[in-house]
Structures are given as structure tokens and as C-alpha cells.
Amino acid sequence: MVVPTALPTEPIDLEQSIHRPRKRRNSEVAHFARENGATFESNASAATNGDHVTKQADATSQPQLNEVAEENTLDFDVDDSHSAFEDYLDQIEARPFEDDTTMDTNDIARLRARLREDGIEKFFDATVNSGMDARKLGIAFGIDPAVEVDDETYLRLLGLAVVRAFYKREKLSQYNTLEDAAALLQKSSKILVITGAGISTSLGIPDFRSKGTGFYDKIQQMGRDDIAEPQDVFDIEMFDLDPTLFYSLAGEILPDRSKGYTPTHGFIQLLDQMGKLQTNYTQNIDNLEGIAGINADKVIQCHGSFKTASCRKCKHKIDGAAIEADIRNKRVPKCKRCEKDLQAQKPQKSSKSKRPSADSDSDDDLPEPGVMKPDITFFGEQLPEDFFTRFTDIDAKDTDLVIVIGTSLKVAPVSEMPNYVPHHVPHVYISMEPIRHVEFDIQLLGKCDEVVAALCQKAGWTLKHDWVKPDEQFEITTSDGAPPFIWNVAKVDRQPTSSEQDRSLTKPAASPTEPEKMSETKTKTEHDEVLLSSKHNPVIDLT
Template sequence: MRVSSLLRFRSTSLQTSIAKQQQYVPQHKPAVQDDIKRLEDFLISKPNILVLSGAGISTESGIPDYRSEGVGLYARTNHKPIQHLEFVKSSSVRKRYWARNFVGWPNFSSTQPNATHHALARFEREMRVQAVVTQNVDRLHTKAGSRNIVELHGSGYVVKCLSCEYRIDRHEFQTILATLNPAFKDAPDMIRPDGDVEIPVDYIENFHIPECPECGGNLKPEIVFFGDCVPRPRLDKIAEMVYNSDGLLVLGSSLLVFSGYRMVLQMKDLKLPVAIVNIGDTRADHLADIKISAKCGDVIPKLFDFRKTNPL
């Protein structure tokens, strides 16, 4: 292949990759430089800031959220979030969940952090932020290098028993599921172009899920499903982090889920400031000291930019 052809191929591949990553980002206006400077000044004066991240930062890595207009799962598909009680009570619901999860896991687990995740990891190293509390279960903050993280809603990377203390890594569990379900060798073909999963009914009915090897109980991802409660120790830890902070930076969350909105209320009870960066309205706009309606990737990586303050 000639050099010119190779360069065109690489350019096309890069453009395709970027388009795929951005397909779940809702329409938005460009960030305003004055807003970026205002947020930077806000953070400079509050080095012990706490960050709350939501699905809006992971959409830029190619993981869809639920609610974004036109591009969220609610808008694009008939997919609805799993309910905790349905999962616990119904074997058919568990089969459907794990079949879909099995098919989608390779794509989900290979997703990489974007510029916002990497910027937050850098801010932690530079001691500009105290910690990140994330509503996401994708481990992208960990992949980017952040260390002080609380996964508010748990993680998709761990599977646990509902009846005992047994836990297993999700990658290892994938191998077990593959062994039990050889008919799913064509699983990649079940992923639709919009990213959703479409599995034939007979596949779901015949999908095999292992029992807990220690007690025979049902296995579930360590995720707080809708209708379930965030564990009390986790809430207590977050409350302590709020108390020891000097403000909150909300990134990519509509705050419609109360577990995140609670943090804003706790901050305001302590008379601490709140800044929000999110495309569109949030539940806490009326409580925000700073609200920037923009894509996180257009704002956060530009804060404290070493190249900006130290030109070559």
C-alpha cells in the first residue's frame, strides 16, 4: 500500500472511530472561553473540590446514557433499565439480563477513557480535586488513572452472589458464561448498528447462568439497579467526603437520580458552592453557583492546561 493510500486509510479509520465515539453525545453548543476561565478560577480557589460524574462524560467514549434527547437509550431503542425486584424474583428476567450482558460485554469492557477522564486523573495528581464520586459503572475513571474513586452505583466489573459473600471478576465470569453457552458463538452479530443488543427469544430461553459455587444462590453484577438502595456505608463515606470538601463539581449528570442530587443538597446545607457542566438542564440548576451548558470534553481538558501556560 502506498504511503498516501495508507495515510488516507488511517485518516478514514480515525474519523470513523471518532464518529462512533460521538454518536451518543447530544447536540450542543461550543464551550465559551469565558465560561472555561470562570470555572478554572472557581477551582483554583477551592483545591479540595469533590467531583460527581455522570453518564454524560462516558457518552464521549461511546457508552450511551438513558435520557439524552435523540441519542439516549430511551430515545433510540425500546431498552429499559433493569429493575432490582424483577431481577431478584424472576428467572426469565435474569436470563434476559445476562444474555444481553454477555453479548455486550466485549464492547463495554474494551471502552477506553476520554480526555475528561484523563484530565480528572491529572487534577487528582496535581491535588486540584479531592476525589471522584461517579454514578457510572464503567470503570473509566480507574482506567484513566484516578485513584480516589467512589462508585456510587457499583461496578459492572464485579459479579456477586445475592445470598452470600461470593464475588468473581466479570472477565472470569464471561469465560464461564461462554463455556455454558456455546450457541452464543455468533454473539457479535447480535449487536445492532445503534449499539443495542437483539437476541432471538429461543437463545434467551436456553441461556445458562451458573449458580453461586458456594451457596447455590443467584449471581448479579455489583450494580445498584433501579429500585435498589445504595449501601449505607457507601453513603456515609460520601457524606464524610462532602463534609471535608470545599465544594462540588458536577460533570455530565442531569441529577434526576436522587443519589446524585442528594450530594448537591448536602453541599448547599453546608453552604458550599456547586458548579455544573452538563449539556442541557439539570435538576439542580437553581442551586448551582456556576452552570455551563456544554460538553464536558470541550471544557474540562482545557482547565489548567500545561501547554497553555508553558508554551514550547
């Protein structure tokens, strides 16, 4: 087998992932696999006669590559086949093939460590080019050796998997607990914060993808015949064709300024105030960062926002507040500048001029003012240029801590940012559900507002917000089978003060039933065991 001569020297190019479906992306890794995969020479005997192939894998243990290709209406012989490889690798990252009888975890760890140490080209020289069975090597990267594809296709898949593994971040073993995260906050001075819709939901602003409550699900529940796909609401071609579709629903996601901002926004503002915020990359379009008082120079709105609006015809930009009333009332706002210019162009009517007939179609030929559109990045539009230049030229190189809050990191190119930062930089993840396709050092699961409040308390900081009380207590628990770096964080209901207890005595209360008494006793015991102030979670010295 011959290793490809043209190997990527940089991670995935973020800019090549702009707002396009994965199957249409042309990332450097995919380009490598497509252009160079065929240069591998097949070794059929080694690939088919190895002992590992005789052990048939469970048909349900791993997705079949040909099934992925069929789902994407792709043929492996066509130029776009790399999308099927990417989709397949996404799935095996979630469900990797495992066979301890052929290659145990120590073997896999050694191979992956060698890849990191030697680099891609030397790794291939030492393995595949030195006679190692390619299908056996694939086990180290989660690929089923019995996957039903020809050897050439398998080698292309293996090449892509190796490149992806080389650039994928690995967890740093020295960081694991809430205490570690608090210590990192204290000592870091250039903190990169990536935020998503989860930091605004406590204000009643829906996220987009949550089942049942997300904006896209709500659109589907409406059963509107004019919306084929929920994402059409944010399609730029659809907007230009019929802006009423967007404006009939935009009020659902327009923030109510009178509600202020969340404690999580307050946490980011605190980092800014303390001189610790490198940059906040937000995927949100609500512009609550501005309401929270975060320095505008420290905020990159990856998908734009309602802060400003622009005319689709003359490009005139205005303050977004000027069209808020139209959005809330489901009206399509027109450009005032266009209207003014059109008015000036109209010829002065003479009093003797002939009045047009009722059936005249002259009005249909009159130019119309442009439609105002909030400066949200729709599907089909490019992300702001400063997103790429700021991140790749400055932030990815300078940051000393990455915190991701309230996003599942499923939308490129933001989803690829953590892997682009140097791997020695610690990464902390805060959200409701754990994440697996990106390796974080610490994952703190719970309501974002409660997690950041617990972090600040542990760091000895005061998070000033009406929703945050200085004497709040939190419980930290782990789920059965969870790794020792994934923690559940929740606020403990505060016990009433003595004066509050005295007042409560004036109101008769119903006696709890026996099961309720047992439940209360159990809950109190559990809480006492996991309070932050207890000895259950000792502070770990990072130095």
C-alpha cells in the first residue's frame, strides 16, 4: 500500500463550512480522502483473510456505509462521495466498533498515541505501508472490519478517519471537577466563550431544535401548508420571494427587552468586567449581550442579530428597534429611504392631467421600496467575515480557556471551533445534555444559569443578578455509569429563615402522608451528602 503524497497540514478549514449542509461541504479532510484515497493499493488477501474478519459483527452494532450512502443518494464513484464518509464517521464516533479479542484498549491507545507523536504520514509508513492489515487498523478508529465495502473504499474511509482522529481534540486528564473548572476561571485571563440558544431560554425565548419546545418543532405543530421545512423560514431565497412567511413568525423569537438578560449573560459580562474575556462567540440572534453590557468589541454574533436591519434593495442599514413594532404585529417593514427616493422621483401631477381609468395597470409598473430584513444570517448567506478573521488570526491562538455554554455544537462552522483551538487549552462544557462528538475536559450539566452561579460561588466571585441569591446552595451529582468528568449541577431549594418559619406558623398546613415523609427524609439526606460545602467534593489543587 502506498500512503497518499498530499496530506493536509492544517485542521479543517472553518470558512469552507459556511452554512452549507454537511453533504455539500468541501472541507480539507474530505478533499484529502476524495483526492488521495484511490492512491492506496488494495491488499485483498490481507483484507479478507485476517482472523478478525471471520468474527462477524452484530448487524445492529454499527451503521453500514452503503446504507449511509443510499440515505444521502450518493454513489461512491461520484465526486460527492465524501459526504457519505463524513456521515458514516459521525455515526461511528457515537457507536464505535469494539472487538477486544482482536485489539484491546491498550493496543488502541498505543496506536492513537503514535499517530499524535509521529504525524499522519509517518503513522501510515509505520502501519499500513509496513504490512499491517488495514481492516485491523480500522478497529483502532472505530471502524467495523467487516463493513460491506470494497477494499479501496475501506482504505479511503480509513484515511479520512485517521486524519480526523489526528486533529480531534483529546481530553486533558488533569481537569475533571467543578472545583477544577472554578480554579481554571481564577487563573485564566483570555477566556473564549461560545454560546448558544440555551443561555436565553430562561427568558422564554425558544431555542431552535429542542423536541416539543424548539422553534422548528413549533412551526411543524402549526401544520402550515406554506412551510415545507421549518428551516424555510430562514431561507434567503424564500425571504426574497415572500417575506410575509418570515414576518408571520419572527415575533416568536424577538426578545422582550423589558425582561433584561439572564444570569449566564451576567456571567459573561462579569468575565468582561474582570478583564478575563477574550471573545464571546454567540450563535444567538437576540442581542442580549448588548443588553447585558458586554463590550461590543468582545462579541462576535456568528449568525447576526436583531440589533440592526438592512434594506434588501438599497442596503440601507438602520437600528433594529425601528422595525420591532412591525415584527411584533406581523407586518413586512419597508425601507423609508427607498420610499423617500421614490417619492422624489415621482413627476408632479398637473391639475389638468387625465385621471387614469379604473382598469389601468399602470400601478403595477411602479417601483416598490425595498423590504427591510433583520441582519440575521439566513441559510444561503455567508457568515460575517470578522468571524473567521478574528477567530483564526487571534482568538484560536491566544485563548487560555474555552467555555461552551448552551449549545449542542451541531451547526458548522461553530461546531468545529473547539477542535481548532490548540489541544493543550482546557475546555469546559455547560448545557443540559452531555456531548460526545467533541472531547471536553469537564462537562457540567444543568440549567445554564444555575451552573454559572455555582461556578462563580466556587471561584469566590459575586454574580450580581436579581435571580441569583448570595446564600444559594447547589448539589453536585454523577449519573450511573457516567465518566468522572461529567457532573449534574442543580440549585437546592433554600430552607426558610427563622422569620419566614414564624410567619408560616400562622397558616395551617396539611400533614404529609407517610410516603411523603419518607421522600422528604430521603431528599434531605441526599442533599446533605452532595452540598458544595460538604467534604464530598474536595477542592483539587491544579498547580
